[in-house]
Amino acid sequence: MIRQDIEKLLKYVEKPGRYTGGEEGEIIKDKSAVDVRVAFAFPDLYEIGMSNLGLKILYSCLNRFDGVWCERVFAPALDMAEKMKERSIPLWALESGDSVRDFDFFAVTVQYEGLYTNILYLLELAGIPFYASERDESYPIILGGGPCTYNPEPFCEFFDILSIGEGEEALPELALLYRDSKAKGESKKEFLHRVATELRGFYVPSLYDVEYDGEGKISSITAKDGAPEIIEKRFVSDFNTAHYPTAQVIPYIETVHDRATIEIFRGCIRGCRFCQAGMVTRPVRERDPELLDNMARDTVNACGYEEIGVSSLSTSDYTRLPELTDKLLSWTQDEKINLSLPSLRLDSFTKELMDKVMSLRKSGLTFAPEAGTQRLRDVINKGVTEDDLIRAATWAFSTGRTSIKLYFMSGLPTERDEDTVGIADLAQKVVNLYYASPDRPKGKSVTVSVSVSCFVPKPFTPFQFEPQEKLEELQRRQMLLKESITTKKVRYTWHEARVSYIEAVFSRGDRRLSRAIVEAYRLGQVFDAWSEHFDFERWLTAFKNVDIDPDFYAYRRFEYTDVLPWDMIDAGVSKEFLIRENKKAHEERLTPDCRTACAGCGAPECAIREGREKK
Amino acid sequence: MTNPVIRLEFKKFGGLKYISHLDLQRAVLRFIKRAGIPIRYTEGFNPHPKLVFALTLSVGTESDCELVDIYLARDPENPETPIITPDTFVSRLGAVLPKGLEIVSAYFPETDFADIESSDYLITLFKSCDIDVAKRLSEILSEPLEIVKKGKAGERVVNIVPMVFSWEVLEENGETCTLRATLCARQNEYLNPDHFVKGLMSKCPEIDNWLVKRVSINFKEGK
Numbered sequence: 001m002i003r004q005d006i007e008k009l010l011k012y013v014e015k016p017g018r019y020t021g022g023e024e025g026e027i028i029k030d031k032s033a034v035d036v037r038v039a040f041a042f043p044d045l046y047e048i049g050m051s052n053l054g055l056k057i058l059y060s061c062l063n064r065f066d067g068v069w070c071e072r073v074f075a076p077a078l079d080m081a082e083k084m085k086e087r088s089i090p091l092w093a094l095e096s097g098d099s100v101r102d103f104d105f106f107a108v109t110v111q112y113e114g115l116y117t118n119i120l121y122l123l124e125l126a127g128i129p130f131y132a133s134e135r136d137e138s139y140p141i142i143l144g145g146g147p148c149t150y151n152p153e154p155f156c157e158f159f160d161i162l163s164i165g166e167g168e169e170a171l172p173e174l175a176l177l178y179r180d181s182k183a184k185g186e187s188k189k190e191f192l193h194r195v196a197t198e199l200r201g202f203y204v205p206s207l208y209d210v211e212y213d214g215e216g217k218i219s220s221i222t223a224k225d226g227a228p229e230i231i232e233k234r235f236v237s238d239f240n241t242a243h244y245p246t247a248q249v250i251p252y253i254e255t256v257h258d259r260a261t262i263e264i265f266r267g268c269i270r271g272c273r274f275c276q277a278g279m280v281t282r283p284v285r286e287r288d289p290e291l292l293d294n295m296a297r298d299t300v301n302a303c304g305y306e307e308i309g310v311s312s313l314s315t316s317d318y319t320r321l322p323e324l325t326d327k328l329l330s331w332t333q334d335e336k337i338n339l340s341l342p343s344l345r346l347d348s349f350t351k352e353l354m355d356k357v358m359s360l361r362k363s364g365l366t367f368a369p370e371a372g373t374q375r376l377r378d379v380i381n382k383g384v385t386e387d388d389l390i391r392a393a394t395w396a397f398s399t400g401r402t403s404i405k406l407y408f409m410s411g412l413p414t415e416r417d418e419d420t421v422g423i424a425d426l427a428q429k430v431v432n433l434y435y436a437s438p439d440r441p442k443g444k445s446v447t448v449s450v451s452v453s454c455f456v457p458k459p460f461t462p463f464q465f466e467p468q469e470k471l472e473e474l475q476r477r478q479m480l481l482k483e484s485i486t487t488k489k490v491r492y493t494w495h496e497a498r499v500s501y502i503e504a505v506f507s508r509g510d511r512r513l514s515r516a517i518v519e520a521y522r523l524g525q526v527f528d529a530w531s532e533h534f535d536f537e538r539w540l541t542a543f544k545n546v547d548i549d550p551d552f553y554a555y556r557r558f559e560y561t562d563v564l565p566w567d568m569i570d571a572g573v574s575k576e577f578l579i580r581e582n583k584k585a586h587e588e589r590l591t592p593d594c595r596t597a598c599a600g601c602g603a604p605e606c607a608i609r610e611g612r613e614k615k
Numbered sequence: 616m617t618n619p620v621i622r623l624e625f626k627k628f629g630g631l632k633y634i635s636h637l638d639l640q641r642a643v644l645r646f647i648k649r650a651g652i653p654i655r656y657t658e659g660f661n662p663h664p665k666l667v668f669a670l671t672l673s674v675g676t677e678s679d680c681e682l683v684d685i686y687l688a689r690d691p692e693n694p695e696t697p698i699i700t701p702d703t704f705v706s707r708l709g710a711v712l713p714k715g716l717e718i719v720s721a722y723f724p725e726t727d728f729a730d731i732e733s734s735d736y737l738i739t740l741f742k743s744c745d746i747d748v749a750k751r752l753s754e755i756l757s758e759p760l761e762i763v764k765k766g767k768a769g770e771r772v773v774n775i776v777p778m779v780f781s782w783e784v785l786e787e788n789g790e791t792c793t794l795r796a797t798l799c800a801r802q803n804e805y806l807n808p809d810h811f812v813k814g815l816m817s818k819c820p821e822i823d824n825w826l827v828k829r830v831s832i833n834f835k836e837g838k
Contacts, residue, residue: 302649
């Protein structure tokens with residue numbers, strides 16, 4: 001519903017369709033008939049947030065309950081925020097048009113480090129104080145979730161509750177407990193205590209004391225008032241029965257991913273040592289192909305999508321992929337629905353598979369060797385070989401493709417100059433292969449795109465102990481690679497190392513960093529994830545103003561025995577496993593994938609380890 | 616072989632008036648697909664559904680009369696016979712359209728969008744102070760009124776007065792002035808109603824806001 005005062009602003013802002021709500025599929029309830037109202041925010045622009053599958057799932061999960069009404073909130077663009085401030089219009093939820101300030105819960109999903117200042121942006125626009133300690137009973141409960149909550153410490157003081165892990169089951173439990181608590185007339189403090197002690201998978205930061213030693217390292221984390229010492233992340237045991245909404249809100253303005261997303265499995269069997277998602281989403285849980293096919297069909301019918309995107313961390317590791325693609329292709333081709341299968345691994349690349357899945361559109365191919373030499377690929381446990389890449393490229397050129405995109409990472413632990421130069425060599429080999437292919441398209445040139453990001457150590461990975469490479473050194477390596485590329489057939493792009501540095505600070509940061517976020521925001525920093533808004537100098541000023549040394553977080557090697565800021569969280573994989581893997585990395589030793597041999601990561605309820613996986 | 620085409624006339628209002636023309640095209644296509652109406656795809660490398668809109672509509676503009684030609688899939692057995700009747704089309708599409716998109720009618724078209732001559736708009740001008748807008752408009756439009764048009768080939772200055780075919784003030788009070796205007800909508804001489812209003816505002820700064828609604832699309836005489 002568009003409120004009149006908001007509608008008046010719409011002529012003056014870009015893309016007003018971001019702010020109207022009223023899309024087909026939105027859920028409207030009778031305010032007087034619900035007792036728990038949740039404003040669910042994705043702290044980035046509408047068109048980014050509306051592409052997020054997690055938001056669609058949780059929106060539907062909560063709205064399945066009659067007494068609960070979950071509405072959507074996105075970050076207004078700066079032009080809109082300015083108008084809102086001018087006219088004193090506080091942040092509202094799209095469905096009802098009601099002010100977020102008046103909800104029972106204000107939930108914010110934190111998807112990437114670049115959104116930390118946007119948490120404050122939303123709170124300020126909503127008229128809500130930043131720190132939980134500054135908010136009385138009259139404010140909504142501020143709930144956080146999303147992938148960044150595996151180390152929520154840098155922003156935990158802004159939240160009353162953080163949901164750790166998957167939310168499908170946890171969030172409805174929280175809403176129902178709230179309803180009970182509200183009916184009993186309990187205070188916010190009493191409710192938070194009940195959340196910490198009666199539910200699983202919720203972290204109430206105010207119930208934990210953190211102490212530091214003389215060097216500034218954490219000396220202890222203490223749970224208070226009966227709160228659990230370790231919070232186990234939540235996950236859905238049976239992925240086949242996990243809720244999936246086929247009826248979704250249909251955005252009218254173009255979003256980033258305008259398609260039906262079908263999640264085929266969660267978890268990852270690979271164990272790349274830098275990859276947080278591959279660790280924290282364990283155990284591996286697959287959905288049956290029949291179910292997925294039905295999900296895809298129902299979603300397309302309900303929403304009118306023209307594209308189906310298959311989603312997982314590694315599509316080709318889905319055990320029944322041929323069966324699934326056969327089912328999907330049996331109807332999508334006739335109905336002119338495009339099927340996209342991202343995240344294919346080089347070593348799983350077979351001509352049969354590719355001929356099948358890539359037949360519809362000759363889209364470009366993207367692969368991620370991640371490192372330029374076999375030695376370094378072994379260090380990170382990537383497992384793929386140069387032969388795998390050559391085989392994939394050979395196929396691509398034989399089908400008439402003339403471009404391939406390759407992803408790499410720079411600044412990986414133990415990286416040497418020969419690894420950096422190795423990236424250029426590998427790209428050159430692919431170029432040479434093109435010109436050696438007898439069946440390449442005649443008269444056309446080839447483009448090999450090389451995109452290089454910077455390694456950021458992430459919590460709950462074997463590389464969580466590793467320091468980030470120094471900024472100047474990362475920049476030197478970027479230039480070294482640039483100079484090593486001698487052909488114009490290779491197009492080289494690299495990520496801004498200074499962004500990665502800030503990410504590294506927060507990735508392994510502790511709760512003292514909340515002050516730096518507040519200070520950066522106060523200095524005008526917002527929408528960090530958008531390169532045009534990221535201001536490195538401003539961040540450095542913010543750290544200086546609050547007397548925090550960012551190098552301490554980014555460049556320090558964490559010892560195996562250190563108390564880590566996120567030690568109160570159990571993400572499923574054991575610290576012993578991560579230490580074991582870290583040691584193996586330095587010995588340049590591979591760990592086979594989970595189906596070849598269990599590496600004993602400690603993930604609970606693992607079907608592979610327990611021999612329950614369907615073949 | 617003729618292409619079976621159904622022309623849909625629809626209204627666009629409410630929250631949906633805030634989406635762009637491109638987004639509107641996408642939304643209409645999506646609802647046609649949801650309605651299970653078999654549409655025709657272009658031949659070629661990247662087949663895409665064939666939908667042709669009569670005129671573009673700016674973000675924020677309402678309409679009572681948008682026109683879109685929908686090319687229907689051919690029945691291989693009876694390629695000349697439309698696969699669906701306008702009545703079935705209306706009942707199927709009507710069942711899935713959201714609030715803000717409303718069917719006026721659907722029919723087999725006998726005119727060509729290339730023969731569109733003009734379009735009528737209801738324009739409400741909001742005044743910051745009590746002036747006689749009707750009088751001012753007569754003055755402004757009695758001499759050339761130039762606006763800067765941004766196009767693919769860069770900026771150019773255009774006199775829009777010849778493209779204002781007629782206008783008439785329907786109602787004026789201390790705060791608003793409502794007029795009906797017929798603006799040129801020929802293929803290469805389309806006058807966007809927002810540009811028309813902005814042109815007026817450049818000469819009459821007392822107008823500080825406006826609303827536009829398209830009320831008719833007019834074809835050339837005899838077409």
